[in-house]
Amino acid sequence: MTTQSPADRHRRPLPVVQVLAEDGRHRTICRMCHGGCGAIVTVDGGDLTAIEGDPENPNNHGFLCAKGRASLEHLKHPDRLATPLLRTGPRGSGEFREIGWDEALDRIAAALDRARTEHGPESVVLAQGTDRNYQEWVFRFANSFGTPNVLGPAHVCFYPRVMAGILTAGGFTFCDYEGRPDLVLVWGSNKALTHGDGVIGTRLLASVRDGTRMIVIDPRRTQLASRAEKFLQVRPGGDAALALAMIHTVIEADAYDHEFVEKYTVGFEDLAAHVADYTPEAVAERTGIPAEEIRATALAYAAAPSAAIELGTGPQQHRDSFHTCRAVLLLSAICGNLDRPGGDVLWDPPGIDGRRSFPRAELLPPEQAAKRLGGDRHRILAMSGWAHPGSVWDAVLDPAAPHRVTTMLVHGSNLLLNYADSDRIRKALERLDFLAAADLRLTPTAAMADVVLPVGGWLERDQIVEHAHYVAARRAFARVGDSRSDEWILTELAHRLGLSADFWPDARDSLDTRLEPIGMDWRQLAEIHYRATPLVYHKYRERGFGTRSGKVGLRCDALRAFGYPLLPVAGPPVGSPEDGPYLLTSAHSPFYFNSEFRDLPSLRSKEPEPLLDMHPEAAAREGLADGDWAELATRTGRIRLRVRVTDKIAPDVVVAPAAWWYPERGADGGWREANVNLLTSNEDENPEMGSSTFRGLRCTVTRVP
Structure with missing residues (x-):
């Protein structure tokens, strides 16, 4: 197998790499994923020759x-x-x-202006993939242009947790490993290998080495589970029921923090009455966890002097996503673990013109904000500023949609691989009047675009990194061919569309402006590289929580206006046994980041094929052996994967890889062969956030030659 595509006529076999940095060793921040690890780049003889971890960065210590x-x-x-x-x-x-940059940008600007004039600015959708520190630029451009329709994976990635935190406690939380928690619940997160949002796994591992106890809750027995004092193998989709049963247990045993509950929460009596039916016995079958294990785990958590909950994206990719995030946060609150040393600390912005202020939400008129696609159905997602993907495709394909979507500008997102119901996305992209894509390579999604723009990776950008613990400078070390940054592209389009008042002559000119509130400029930040953000505990004692009541809303009255339940609930399982004998979930590889990096030989060699994990009993039942090819099917579609037999999952659970494609196969990339999102749909969505059900789908598995 080769992992290198044949050179197409539009691509140079060896792009010219222009080095912009002087010889030496330079500190920076990696962005191959969300982690934010410190890195050192070596430039020698006018070439980038090495990259290694930065031992001085407290996030990853080398x-x-x-x-x-x-x-x-x-x-x-x-x-x-x-x-x-x-x-x-x-x-x-x-x-x-x-073509040249002027022609490319002129064509895109003309298409955007035509859509704005003929159909209104809301007919334009801006899409982005996983954030590479330019998310706020996409929103600033959209708000200035007048479209409320920004599309991203927010509904299944991080934002159910963010919005649950904002509505419940006035902000989102992250684990305080500096405070050395006595106990950490690692819930649906393979943190040591995947380094997701917030705080990366090395901080967790360092804390465990220093004595922090760990309980892992996951459908798979992960590497972390082997180091945990308890492992609860929850069934995919059973997380909300488990969290509510743990709350029930803590209240029933009178093990909650009476002082915190009395002084700093509202709705405790309602919560206690609500969870009365969520006994461990009542949810044991749904969760797959014996009642005594649920009780023991809940009481161990409540008894810990300090405890934190590391909630991953898995529990946020299901119909119960918002309720799961709320319930987990309520468990933390009633045990007194919010905003305390070693607990779940509320994030404080670092003071720069950053994620909260830079998008300039005030630029979008209220009448335009009301046209956000999906806002009528998924009101909490719309409140966070995101359009819902299913509603976007409807607005392209359905003549009865509230308004048409005719034009899309996509930044760093392989839409065909990363959203539910991939075939419907393909139909929508084919129907657009105009599609432009900015990316590093010709993905299957970019191959459908009218204009494709080459962008630089993280080593090719001057960026301000706004992290949970610090603000840092990421410097541009090189430039490949005639590529540009997404920030530069959006700035140039803004000038062509009459939006210059909201931007700068050049994107780099924004760096000084953004740092002014903390009394710095870009040169100063680049010199010191790293500026720590002070961590403040117990902020609520001085200023309360950032909710209407100033307290943690165990009963969230703000949800009443949206027509949603005021207390978290666990819905019934998705689908029925008639849809298949197995529960399907998916997992991200430690060697890839969503749909990226399968074209890199050093990473592809570690996981060269799409693997379907099956328990030995399930494999034997279907006549499958390790290495066989199997067809995985739901009521929506079918794909082909290679079987990996493992006892790390339950006998009725199968685990498929996320976002798999074959870059070596050219523009099409074989995107339909092993793409798990051909098996998912926009049915069974979470009402509040519109989260697609990626976890806990009923499926069948059959052997193929």
Whole structure:
């Protein structure tokens, strides 16, 4: 198997890499994933020659994962896009010709202006993938342009937790490993390997080495589970029921923090009455966990002098996503673990013009905000500023939609791989009047665009990194071909569309402005590289919680206006046994980041094929052995994966890889062969956030030659 695509006529086999930094060792922040690890880049003889972890960075203390170590391979990959492209063949054919930046930007600006004039600015959708520190730029451009429709994976990634935190306690939380918690619940998170949002796994592991106890809750017996004092193998989709049963147990045993509950919460009596029916016995079958294990875990958590909950994205990718996040936060609150040393600390912004202020939400008129797609159905998602993907596709394909979507500008998102119901997305992209994509390589989604723009990776940008613990400078070390940053692209489009008043002559000019509130400029931050954000505990004692009542809303009265339950609930299982004997969940590989990096040989060699994890009993039942190919099917679609037999999952659970495609197969990338999102749909969505059900789908598995 080869992992290198044949050079198409529109791509240079070896893009020219221009080095922008002087020889030496330079501190920076990696962005091959969300982690924010410190890194050191070595420039020698006018070339980038090495990248390693920064031992002085408190986030990772010199550790750098396989993805981070592959950064130079990513930078210099022969399939990097090096110049803007104009499509000359059918959508998806990969047939393009090279054009200059002025022509590319003029074409995109003309399409955006035409849509704005003929159908209104809401007919334009801006999409982005996992945030690479330019999310606030996408929102600023959208607000200035007048469209409320920004599309991203927020509904299944981090934002159910963010919005649950904001509505319940006035902000979102992260685990305080500096405070050395006595106990950590690692819930639906393989933190040591995947380094998701918030605080990366090395901080957790360091805390465990120093004596922190760990309980792991996950459908898979992960590497972390082998080091935990308890492992609860929850069934996919059973997280909300488990959290509510733990709350029931803590209240029933009178093990909650009476002082915190009395002084700083509202609705405790309502919560106690509400969870009365969520006994461990009542949820044992739904969760797959014996009642005595649920009780023991809840009481161990409540008895810990300090405890934190590391909630992953898995529990946020289900119909109960918002309720799960609320219930987990309520468990933390009634045990007195909110905003305390070693607990779940409320995030305080670092003072720069950053994630909260830079998007300039006030630029979007209220009448335009009311046109946010999905806002009528998924009101908490709309409140966070995001459009709902299913509603976006409806607005392209359904003539009866509230308004048409005709035009999309996509930044760093392989839409066909990362959203539910991939075939419907393909139909929507084909129907658009105009599609532009800014990306590092020609993905299956970019291959459908009318204009493709080459962007730089994290080693090619000057950026301000706003992290949970610090503000830091990420400097541009190189430039590949004629690529540009997403920030530069959005700024140039703004000038062409008459939006210059809300931007700068050049994107880099914004860096000084954003740092002014903390009395710094870009040169100063680049010199010191890293500015720690002081961690303040017990902020609520001085200023209360950032809710209407000033207290933690165990009963969230703010939800009444939206028509949603004031207390978290666990809905019934999705689907029925007639849909298949197995429960399907998916997992992210430690070697890839969503749909990225399968074109990098050093990473692809570690996991060369899409693997379907099956328990030995399930494999034997279906006549499958380790290494066989199998067809995985739901009522929505079917895909082909190679079986990996493992006892780390339950006999009725199967685990598929997320966002799999084959970059070596050219523009199409074989995106339909192993893409788990051909099996998902926009049915069974979470009402509040519109979260798709990626976990706990009923499925069948059959052997194929």
